[in-house]
Amino acid sequence: MRPTTKDLAKAAGVSLATVDRVLNGRSGVRQKTVDAVNAAIERIGFQRNQVAATLARQKGYRFGFVLPRSGDEFLDVIIKHICEFGQASRAEMIETKVVRINEHDPHQAAKALSRLSANDYDGIAIMAPETPQIRDALYRMRERGIQTVAFISNQQEEDSQSFVGIDNIAAGATAGRLMARFLGNTAGSILVLAETMQSRDSLERRLGFDRIMSRGYPQFHALPTLETHGTPERTNLVLTNAFAAHKDIVGLYIMGSEARVAIGFAQSLRGKEKIVTIAHERTPSTEQALRANTLDALINQDPGHIVRSAVRTLRAQCENRETLASQERIRIEILIAENL
Amino acid sequence: MRPTTKDLAKAAGVSLATVDRVLNGRSGVRQKTVDAVNAAIERIGFQRNQVAATLARQKGYRFGFVLPRSGDEFLDVIIKHICEFGQASRAEMIETKVVRINEHDPHQAAKALSRLSANDYDGIAIMAPETPQIRDALYRMRERGIQTVAFISNQQEEDSQSFVGIDNIAAGATAGRLMARFLGNTAGSILVLAETMQSRDSLERRLGFDRIMSRGYPQFHALPTLETHGTPERTNLVLTNAFAAHKDIVGLYIMGSEARVAIGFAQSLRGKEKIVTIAHERTPSTEQALRANTLDALINQDPGHIVRSAVRTLRAQCENRETLASQERIRIEILIAENL
């Protein structure tokens, strides 16, 4: 039989009340007693029964997912998974809610964050660019007793332990390597497309991409990043201009999570010889493009896994536990038509 | 507030005892009453609180992982993950145990399975070749009230709903496509290596591989599968012979989960021009080979995910629940040095 709190109390030579105080970090216990209890925990191998604990706590968890208001296709997929997971984990007393913020206006975003109360949320997973205002808002949020975790978009390095998402430098490098290998002996220029280079994600992906290209692949010339600013018009414009200016384009790397327009453009080029095209994030349109052979590969981060991992991380933080690191590392997935 | 059994009883106009009888499928309830309760469940959106249920049941779950005795490196990784996960889920009242069987002797294996009692196990995840004896043993096991799920190696098609693992045809196709794309314009023969072609997994992978090769890549010639029978000597022998017989070998596809010897052989060939090599399953040695550039790609199924998924599936079966399909699909991962 597994030892219970009662056994622990006996083993430590203290009362149940004291065990409770130690386990839940309440004050009013001498350090000596705390140590004694902890020693007993080690000795008898006590492990708190999380099932009973959550039942007794009688308050599951309420987690919020803070997402940008302006959404691309990938965001829709994420939201779908949040809802789906929320549905399924109601039975485990976990509630999830989506909160949208205007990520282009840091002040407004920070204000929205400051409105989130510890009464309504036990934890927040946030996907937002890294700005001083948001950093501050997150700091204050933690002070209010709300756990936080960065989600897909990393915030500053220092608390990287609470980031759920992929290593974007490695993701860029993966894209670079695949591009190079798929191109084989072909030589020429490679277009790189991003919504904006203001964002950390794009910068990191580009860094990783260039790192691969600059070593060992002198036959390719990766052009400066083209910025689409998220509008179809500008996307078509910059692409048209780029193809006019460079006649030797052999590859296209779409770094942003909104690939629809660029894919459409690539498809219209079909008459000429094939251009190796790599994009990020699996969405209905990238998936279709992959099947139609317009896209050659997709670099993906499993949205379901990310959502579950964010929730597990937040829950562990709430319960003052460690997470199982191996379970929480988000893989950089390579998708081709065959392993969809 | 979420409705509890009490609310459900009131809504259905029956007593708590009857609600309990219906929820837990006990006998002695008229069909009419059962329907009434189910209708009330729908109406008020009742969802059983699994946390309270497992606590009250006062018996977590005991799951067994039945694995082959003769182990390759991949199996070690699997076992490591089973232990790691077992450790972590003790707090959730789930115990896991590894049982080894002699998979080469179907009778002995079936006998070992028949010894597993419902007193000791609530469910079994089994990794074993598909033989009539094992099929029968599994059937009887289910009759004894033990849930079963096929694990990595699929059993017959019919109950594919309880299979946790990858689609091996698709995995073979993925390997094929990568091989073709990495080779580019190079033409020549491709070696395919397996432990044995008796196993369903190898057959399916080969099928998928050939399906890709035969369409659209006439420049390659995939040679008949070489069987290693799992011994280093034979592996070296068949490889030496194959390279002697075919001077135009450009690719090597290692289908089995034990790739060490073959990788070693491939490495010794380094003097000549590079051969595109693809293997399955991430292990310490395949990982190292990928980093050392001896391997070009690795087709992997995440062992941690598989283990967790098997446990979730078994648990859902025990609780007579559906699983969230999207969460349980095991991805065919493509690994290269950059996304390890």
Added chain:
DNA sequence: GTCTTTTTGAGGTGCGTACCTCAAAAACTT
């Protein structure tokens, strides 16, 4: 209508923990 069988209700206990109160004991002050 009586008797038998089946179905239902009322009530209880326990799971392991959280969280609460109040009094007693122990540890420091001065």
Added chain:
DNA sequence: AAGTTTTTGAGGTACGCACCTCAAAAAGAC
């Protein structure tokens, strides 16, 4: 040493459900 503060103990209730018993009610058989 007396008073003050801090620490500890004893005991309770609650969470939502599983599982048990026994009696009462309803349904079916004749």
